[in-house]
Amino acid sequence: MQFRDLKKQYEVLKEDIDREIVEVIESSRFIGGPKVSELEKRLAEYVGVKHCITCGNGTDALLLALMAWGIGPGDAVFVPDFTFFSSGEVASTLGATPVFVDVIPETFNMDSDSLEKVVKKTLEDGKLTPKAVVAVDLFGLPADFPAIRAVADRYGLKVLEDGAQGFGGQIGDGRACSFGDIGTTSFFPAKPLGCYGDGGAVFTDDDDSAALIRSFCVHGKGEMKYDNVRIGMNSRLDSIQAGILIPKFEAFRKHEAADVNKAASQYTELLKDIVETPVVPDGFVSSWAQYTIRLNSEEERDALKIALQSREIPSMVYYPKAMHCQEAFDKESLGDGEFPVTDKLCKTVLSLPMHPYLTRDDVERVASAVREELSKLR
Numbered sequence: 600m601q602f603r604d605l606k607k608q609y610e611v612l613k614e615d616i617d618r619e620i621v622e623v624i625e626s627s628r629f630i631g632g633p634k635v636s637e638l639e640k641r642l643a644e645y646v647g648v649k650h651c652i653t654c655g656n657g658t659d660a661l662l663l664a665l666m667a668w669g670i671g672p673g674d675a676v677f678v679p680d681f682t683f684f685s686s687g688e689v690a691s692t693l694g695a696t697p698v699f700v701d702v703i704p705e706t707f708n709m710d711s712d713s714l715e716k717v718v719k720k721t722l723e724d725g726k727l728t729p730k731a732v733v734a735v736d737l738f739g740l741p742a743d744f745p746a747i748r749a750v751a752d753r754y755g756l757k758v759l760e761d762g763a764q765g766f767g768g769q770i771g772d773g774r775a776c777s778f779g780d781i782g783t784t785s786f787f788p789a790k791p792l793g794c795y796g797d798g799g800a801v802f803t804d805d806d807d808s809a810a811l812i813r814s815f816c817v818h819g820k821g822e823m824k825y826d827n828v829r830i831g832m833n834s835r836l837d838s839i840q841a842g843i844l845i846p847k848f849e850a851f852r853k854h855e856a857a858d859v860n861k862a863a864s865q866y867t868e869l870l871k872d873i874v875e876t877p878v879v880p881d882g883f884v885s886s887w888a889q890y891t892i893r894l895n896s897e898e899e900r901d902a903l904k905i906a907l908q909s910r911e912i913p914s915m916v917y918y919p920k921a922m923h924c925q926e927a928f929d930k931e932s933l934g935d936g937e938f939p940v941t942d943k944l945c946k947t948v949l950s951l952p953m954h955p956y957l958t959r960d961d962v963e964r965v966a967s968a969v970r971e972e973l974s975k976l977r
């Protein structure tokens with residue numbers, strides 16, 4: 600069994616994907632061109648925003664958003680403590696300080712009460728200026744944007760949605776990557792919508808941010824590429840990846856997003872009485888980048904992982920180390936220094952195989968293995 604079966608997906612979509620790749624090669628338009636514009640148009644329409652700007656990867660997408668806001672030294676950017684490194688790394692890349700905020704155990708996402716506490720603490724300390732919050736849609740579930748937005752508005756903070764894992768999620772009729780002032784995603788192969796290499800995108804309704812980001816990702820271009828009006832970077836999605844993403848996005852939109860939700864419901868049904876299963880609040884829809892259960896202890900989690908492996912069932916620990924424990928960050932990043940939820944999650948989470956081509960039989964096999972092994976361990 601595969602943790603995320605990209606081979607199976609390719610078998611299903613092979614004809615369309617191969618045709619797209621050949622078309623790009625035959626056209627010799629390897630950078631930019633019609634495939635990239637077509638993809639940007641379709642993604643912006645789906646997400647429900649005016650602008651989609653593709654770029655080199657999900658980390659660059661976050662960086663470009665912070666650059667558009669002029670984030671730099673002396674600025675505080677609030678980031679959940681339980682996330683992938685990039686969410687906080689980008690603030691540091693620009694000389695700003697990521698300040699970590701604890702999360703909610705049931706949803707794994709940023710806790711808006713902790714956010715407010717940490718913003719207040721930062722203001723009291725007086726060393727950094729609160730500027731922005733990076734709210735991550737962890738494991739596919741949109742963060743609690745209504746609550747986060749309320750806090751952000753009280754303190755004049757910009758909201759950046761890190762939708763690297765969240766593409767396809769919803770709150771009501773709103774789609775992930777549309778909830779921040781700027782939203783970003785990643786097309787890393789294992790993400791909900793992945794390409795066959797690196798790729799990313801930025802989404803926004805704001806014309807000025809969109810224009811700045813288009814400039815930043817082409818060396819700070821002005822009127823044209825050889826007129827450079829600001830210091831930028833080189834970050835673009837290549838045409839072959841855009842071509843690959845077009846049929847993959849169609850499959851995602853038409854059935855994959857629903858298929859992962861079906862698999863997730865089956866897991867929850869089969870597992871909810873023995874482990875803590877992930878919670879999707881009313882009105883929210885997840886795109887299930889991961890299906891993550893919580894065990895009783897680190898010993899139990901580690902033993903279950905090994906037992907599943909011996910049955911050839913892969914599982915992963917996302918994430919074993921909290922942001923506040925990463926040596927790369929300074930002590931100014933510690934905020935109020937309290938991360939009890941993240942500390943516990945790092946010891947007790949386990950992500951199970953999850954992808955749109957998982958069959959009912961696969962889900963049952965994984966769930967029975969979890970049940971049997973836990974009954975031996977407990």
Ligand SMILES: *Cc1c(COP(=O)(O)O)cnc(C)c1O
Binds near residue numbers: 683798
């Ligand atoms: C994967 C990921 C990123 C970075 O995306 P890349 O395309 O790998 O640069 C950022 N944030 C989160 C939450 C991610 O999971």
